[in-house]
Amino acid sequence: MPTMDPNRKKSKPVDLVDSVDSRVELTESTRSCPFPDEVLERVLSLIDSHKDRSSVSLVCKDWYNAERWSRRHVFIGNCYSVSPEIVAARFPRIRSVTLKGKPRFSDFNLVPEDWGADVHPWLSVFSSAYPFLEELRLKRMAVSDESLEFLATSFHGFKALSLLSCDGFSTDGLKAIASHCKNLTELDIQENGIDDLGGHWLSCFPESQTSLEVLNFASLNSEVSFDALEKLVSRCKSLRVLKLNRNISLDQLQKLLLHCPQLMELGTGTFMQELISGPVTEFKNMFSNCRKLVTVSGLWDATPLYLPVIYPVCASLTFLNLSYATLQSSELANLLFHCRSLRRLWLLDTVGDKGLEAVGSCCPLLEELRVFPADPFDQEIFLGVTESGFVSVSRGCPKLRHVLYFCRQMTNAAVATIARNCPDFTHFRLCIMNPGQPDYLTKEPMDEAFGAIVKTCTKLQRLAVSGLLTDRTFEYIGQHAKNMETLSVAFAGNSDLGMECVLKGCPKLRKLEIRDCPFGNAALLSGLTKYESMRSLWMSACNVTMNACRMLAKEKPRLNVEVMRDEEGSDDSQAHKVYVYRSVAGPRRDAPPFVLTL
Amino acid sequence: MSSETSNITSEPPATALVAVHSLNINDTELTLGLPGESRKIGAKRRFSVITDLKLGGTDRSDSECSVVTKSPPSRKQLVGWPPVRSYRKNMTKSDCKYVKVAVDGAPYLRKLDLELYSGYQQFLSAFEDLFSCFAIKNVVNEMKLMDPVNGMEYVPTYEDKDGDWMLVGDVPWMMFVESCKRIRLMKN
Numbered sequence: 001m002p003t004m005d006p007n008r009k010k011s012k013p014v015d016l017v018d019s020v021d022s023r024v025e026l027t028e029s030t031r032s033c034p035f036p037d038e039v040l041e042r043v044l045s046l047i048d049s050h051k052d053r054s055s056v057s058l059v060c061k062d063w064y065n066a067e068r069w070s071r072r073h074v075f076i077g078n079c080y081s082v083s084p085e086i087v088a089a090r091f092p093r094i095r096s097v098t099l100k101g102k103p104r105f106s107d108f109n110l111v112p113e114d115w116g117a118d119v120h121p122w123l124s125v126f127s128s129a130y131p132f133l134e135e136l137r138l139k140r141m142a143v144s145d146e147s148l149e150f151l152a153t154s155f156h157g158f159k160a161l162s163l164l165s166c167d168g169f170s171t172d173g174l175k176a177i178a179s180h181c182k183n184l185t186e187l188d189i190q191e192n193g194i195d196d197l198g199g200h201w202l203s204c205f206p207e208s209q210t211s212l213e214v215l216n217f218a219s220l221n222s223e224v225s226f227d228a229l230e231k232l233v234s235r236c237k238s239l240r241v242l243k244l245n246r247n248i249s250l251d252q253l254q255k256l257l258l259h260c261p262q263l264m265e266l267g268t269g270t271f272m273q274e275l276i277s278g279p280v281t282e283f284k285n286m287f288s289n290c291r292k293l294v295t296v297s298g299l300w301d302a303t304p305l306y307l308p309v310i311y312p313v314c315a316s317l318t319f320l321n322l323s324y325a326t327l328q329s330s331e332l333a334n335l336l337f338h339c340r341s342l343r344r345l346w347l348l349d350t351v352g353d354k355g356l357e358a359v360g361s362c363c364p365l366l367e368e369l370r371v372f373p374a375d376p377f378d379q380e381i382f383l384g385v386t387e388s389g390f391v392s393v394s395r396g397c398p399k400l401r402h403v404l405y406f407c408r409q410m411t412n413a414a415v416a417t418i419a420r421n422c423p424d425f426t427h428f429r430l431c432i433m434n435p436g437q438p439d440y441l442t443k444e445p446m447d448e449a450f451g452a453i454v455k456t457c458t459k460l461q462r463l464a465v466s467g468l469l470t471d472r473t474f475e476y477i478g479q480h481a482k483n484m485e486t487l488s489v490a491f492a493g494n495s496d497l498g499m500e501c502v503l504k505g506c507p508k509l510r511k512l513e514i515r516d517c518p519f520g521n522a523a524l525l526s527g528l529t530k531y532e533s534m535r536s537l538w539m540s541a542c543n544v545t546m547n548a549c550r551m552l553a554k555e556k557p558r559l560n561v562e563v564m565r566d567e568e569g570s571d572d573s574q575a576h577k578v579y580v581y582r583s584v585a586g587p588r589r590d591a592p593p594f595v596l597t598l
Numbered sequence: 599m600s601s602e603t604s605n606i607t608s609e610p611p612a613t614a615l616v617a618v619h620s621l622n623i624n625d626t627e628l629t630l631g632l633p634g635e636s637r638k639i640g641a642k643r644r645f646s647v648i649t650d651l652k653l654g655g656t657d658r659s660d661s662e663c664s665v666v667t668k669s670p671p672s673r674k675q676l677v678g679w680p681p682v683r684s685y686r687k688n689m690t691k692s693d694c695k696y697v698k699v700a701v702d703g704a705p706y707l708r709k710l711d712l713e714l715y716s717g718y719q720q721f722l723s724a725f726e727d728l729f730s731c732f733a734i735k736n737v738v739n740e741m742k743l744m745d746p747v748n749g750m751e752y753v754p755t756y757e758d759k760d761g762d763w764m765l766v767g768d769v770p771w772m773m774f775v776e777s778c779k780r781i782r783l784m785k786n
Contacts, residue, residue: 108682375709
């Protein structure tokens with residue numbers, strides 16, 4: 001960040017949140033900067049981080065203006081915190097937008113359909129304000145085919161579209177993008193609630209389309225024309241990310257890889273094929289030209305017979321996503337033996353504790369581990385991983401920073417050991433799948449486990465807790481988690497004290513999401529002065545009443561306090577789902593009937 | 599649950615009979631004893647003792663992967679928990695033949711994919727891996743598993759498509775894979 005000249009007269013800094021009037025004009029009487037605007041803008045244009053840019057804009061009016069003219073990318077973490085008009089007025093030269101919509105718990109069906117986060121109002125404003133818009137990255141937004149068509153036809157230089165966890169569109173919308181976006185470099189479709197009407201969209205890329213760098217259609221189910229795909233891949237010489245869907249067979253993959261030796265990230269199709277001759281012979285050289293490959297995912301249906309096909313590229317892999325492959329421990333061990341450079345690894349818990357031992361012994365550079373449950377909803381089954389697998393990994397991988405771990409049993413002692421082995425955790429999400437489950441050996445609550453994490457891992461930014469937890473866990477969090485920005489809580493705590501400790505003690509808290517906890521009105525209101533410094537608060541199935549929500553709304557007009565009505569809710573005095581967020585745009589005007597803005 | 603044992607009947611449903619007749623008769627001969635031994639065509643050797651046990655309500659749907667059993671009342675299905683996104687819910691292989699395996703005395707079940715094994719020997723050795731305490735003990739005409747720690751013997755039995763409980767090893771392997779719905783290791 002550029003240092004300030006101490007001799008320069010400072011004018012009143014402009015608070016980002018408070019700024020409703022974004023037209024801060026620069027007049028001669030307030031000019032204090034010795035540099036011409038252009039120079040300052042040029043210097044500031046080198047700053048990419050949006051957090052740094054927000055800081056820059058708070059220094060003084062000169063810097064505020066220079067920053068706003070030089071900004072090319074805007075990140076909006078909550079689409080309702082600001083309006084598209086305000087954004088367009090403040091930032092005249094945006095080329096790239098990242099926009100996030102629904103609360104995160106909508107991923108788990110806790111938010112009803114038609115809640116909102118429609119991207120269309122944004123596109124309308126952008127079409128006149130930013131005709132040269134190039135990139136749009138959406139997460140948890142409602143996107144219709146009409147919006148996609150509008151996008152494709154309104155922005156003639158449009159290059160990159162990324163849709164993650166969005167819903168409301170179909171493959172017809174993708175047809176519009178493929179047909180009209182002549183300069184498309186990126187089409188990244190992930191995990192969306194999409195209406196898959198067929199694979200014809202891929203055939204809509206014209207022959208003139210040669211600029212694709214990223215193509216991800218792994219989450220689409222229907223078959224695309226292989227001929228169209230092969231031709232597309234052949235003519236896009238800059239293609240570096242290609243993620244196929246399950247319908248692409250191994251021999252088709254082999255043909256594709258011949259055309260893109262420059263590929264860096266590959267998502268395979270199905271990794272199993274009925275063959276007369278042995279698979280390893282047939283596909284032995286499939287990856288021999290892929291010298292730049294660092295990421296592999298997909299690998300659906302991979303079996304021990306076929307996995308050796310990827311061994312030739314394993315040594316240079318930094319990210320391996322095996323979360324769609326139901327591997328057992330020995331298959332994983334054989335595979336990881338070749339993968340010494342791994343930084344990120346995603347697995348299914350079918351690999352078991354033995355598989356995780358192999359992770360610990362083979363991947364000393366590992367920084368991120370995610371273990372997903374193969375059978376999350378079957379309560380009878382006792383499969384998967386336990387505390388012992390996690391401990392094995394922590395022993396062999398001291399550089400671990402980012403963990404997501406689903407398990408069915410855990411102990412306080414194991415987590416304490418893990419924290420000691422891996423003090424650099426920045427993201428720690430432990431999900432003990434049976435709600436309210438204690439330490440299975442001592443039968444005590446899991447308070448000490450998370451206490452150990454927050455005490456030892458001082459860099460912790462994100463935490464998700466589970467198991468039987470008393471208020472003690474939250475006391476520890478409030479006392480020690482000084483860098484924590486995001487906290488997810490479910491089925492935990494005894495009283496308001498728990499939530500109060502967190503709100504009082506965590507200075508960097510931005511996102512707090514709570515479900516099924518005995519936190520009530522006192523807890524909610526204890527955060528009165530805190531919520532404006534946070535992005536959002538979610539509380540569902542807690543003990544909060546409508547009156548408390550009304551009080552919060554009244555005291556804090558710059559917060560939007562929204563209550564979602566339960567369908568079966570008979571008790572209208574209880575607030576079943578509460579979503580509180582700061583906003584400079586005022587109350588939502590597009591709220592559906594079941595969302596009450598107080 | 600009052601309907602626990604009423605689902606297990608002695609009359610094979612008509613659909614099962616049709617399925618049997620459409621296969622090559624040699625492959626589907628019902629015999630006693632392990633495959634490879636001389637065969638006698640005879641009635642199914644039903645493990646009648648098991649039918650008297652309360653096994654929990656069984657759903658007679660055809661999908662082996664989704665046999666519904668009674669869950670303890672305290673554990674009802676929660677919305678959005680565990681926090682797994684819906685696209686991850688369908689993780690099982692398209693050709694899977696997962697069956698639940700219950701062991702007398704153990705509180706939790708396991709799952710085995712029968713497609714992974716080519717015969718009974720391989721299949722039984724999976725139990726050694728799965729439970730890490732069993733040794734295969736082959737007694738004439740019967741397969742047994744033994745826990746060397748406490749000397750307990752377990753007899754592998756399975757519920758077939760008709761709802762009958764049979765001894766594992768009675769029928770040719772492929773027929774077993776085809777008809778097995780769930781497995782129970784019974785204490786001898």
